Amino acid sequence: MPNAFVPGQGNLSPEAEAMVERRARVLGPAYRLMYETPLHIVRGEGVFLYDADGRAYLDAYNNVASLGHCHPSVVEAIRDQVGILATNTRYIHDLILDYAERLTATFPDALSQVMFACTGSEANDLAMRIARAFTGGTGIVVTDNAYHGITESVAAFSPSLGPAVDLGPHVRTVPAPELYRGGGADLAARFTADVEAAIADLRRHGIRPAALIVDTLFSSDGVLPDPKGFLAGAVEAIRSAGGVFVADEVQPGFGRTGEAMWGFARHALVPDLVTLGKPMGNGHPVSAVVMRPEVCDEFGRKARYFNTFGGNAVSCAAAMAVLRTIERDGLMENAERVGRHLLEGIRALADHHPCLGDVRGAGLFVGAEFVADRESRIPDRHRASRVVNRMRELGVLISVTGRSHNVLKIRPPLIFTEANADRFNAVMAQALDETR
Incomplete structure (x- = not known):
């Protein structure tokens, strides 16, 4: 894991050292902590997280709390509903229907049905079950540093x-569509050709294609938002091969790009299935698959779907509060306006720091790529890590992404203000000045 705490290193207090040891003893070795010196976070409010000493940290990384930490509308909705009813979807209930109708109304008309789960991993798992039933295939095409979840079947694509988690024999990877490193090539044509080659290789090995799945901002590949529209050819390729296109909107969705509610809209296309997760309940575990009805027909006729907590009344209350708040408070418009201000500020820093080879983004999702020099564009993961950890010391939280772990992943809550962006840019400027 990039930007992870290494036991035995870091400037930990005796109390923190004891907690780290206790954590390892009771939670085992698989968990990771962020930053060279881990944080002991005890409270969150708005755009800030607070440690055990009461110090505030500007959170520009945690997109789970998309409305900010402990948003009053979501807290109230959860508190009220949990005192009335919390049960599964095997009973008729207005709230799940009201929310389903309100959610699907934000999508193109063709995407008119929704199924609920608890996590993005579950949503992607369910989407692939539906895709397999619809297409009769099993083959999956993904980008080469994609992340779609942690269940056994989803981890396989x-x-x-990392290399310790095996990809499935039915999975083919294609290079991420990197405009910065494209050498002037036609990115749409190249990405389409790569997907076509992956489909051909699946068929060569007797595997029928089922789906192309992408995060529409390519978050784990390094935040790759541009050029708009380049996905169209690849989507046509998978459909021509009998497969479906799945848009993973766990990170790009719910207004984050500022231009539209969903990241796929930037490509002027309509997916066959869309998966939702983290920001949907502002931290409450709720997720969904939104789909064309005809894609789910075969799955629905042959397999019943049940999820004890997916779509329960409390989850729907939280999700409804999130959607209402985004619409009522104009947070999509805020993401566009403040995101532009944030992006301009970071690009201004790049004018004075050659280590920033490229700065790119859409709305409140920005990637800043560190390189050894702008001529070679060799990734510089070490400088990126030093900047992340220095910013953490200065009270601003971010992390890194991309195959080389050299891209700052900046995705603050949708309630971020221009003043918050100015503070972020000031701290980033100081971290750039103080690291080498």
């Missing part, structure tokens, strides 16, 4: 989990 999440190459960013």
Whole structure:
């Protein structure tokens, strides 16, 4: 894991050292902590997280709390509903229907049905079950550093989990569509050709294609938002091969790009299935698959779907509060306006720091790529890590992404203000000045 705490290193207090040891003893070795010196976070409010000493940290990384930490509308909705009813979807209930109708109304008309789960991993798992039933295939095409979840079947097409997590024999990876490193090539044509080659290789090995799945901002591949529209050819390729296109909107969705509610809209296309997760309940575990009805027909006729907590009344109350708040408070418009201000500020820093080879983004999702020099564009993961950890010391939280772990992943809550962005840019400027 990039930007992870290494036991035995870091400037930990005796109390923190004891907690780290206790954590390892009771939670085992698989968990990881962020930053060279881990944080002991005890409270969150708005755009800030607070440690055990009461120090505030500007959170520009945690997109789970998309409305900010402990948003009053979501807290109230959860508190009220949990005192009335919390049960599964095997009973008729207005709230799940009201929310389903309100959610699907934000999508193109063709995407008119929704199924609920608890996590993005579950949503992607369910989407692939539906895709297999619809297409009769099993083959999956993903980008080469994609992340789509942690269940056994989804981890098998999440190459960013690393070489210790095997990809499935039915999975083919294609290079991420990197405009910065494209050498002037036609990115749309190249990505389409790569997907076509992956489909051909699946068929060569007797595997029928089922799906192309992408995070529409390519978050784990390094935040790759441009050029708009380049996905169209690849989507046509998978459909021509009998497969479906799945848009993973766990990170790009719910207004984050500022231009539209969903990241796929930037490509002027309509997916066959869309998966939702983290920001949907502002931290409450709720997720969904939104789909064309005809894609789910075969699955629905042959297999019943049940999820004890997916779509329960409390989850729907939280999700409804999130959607209402985004619409009522104009947070999509805020993401566009403040995101532009944030992006301009970071690009201004790049004018004075050649280590920033490229700065790119859409709305409140920005990637800043560190390189050894702008001529060679060799990734510089070490400088990126030093900047991340220095910013953490200065009270601003971010992390890194990309195959080389050299891209700052900046995705603050949708309630971020221009003043918050100015503070972020000031701290980043100081970290750039103080690291080498």
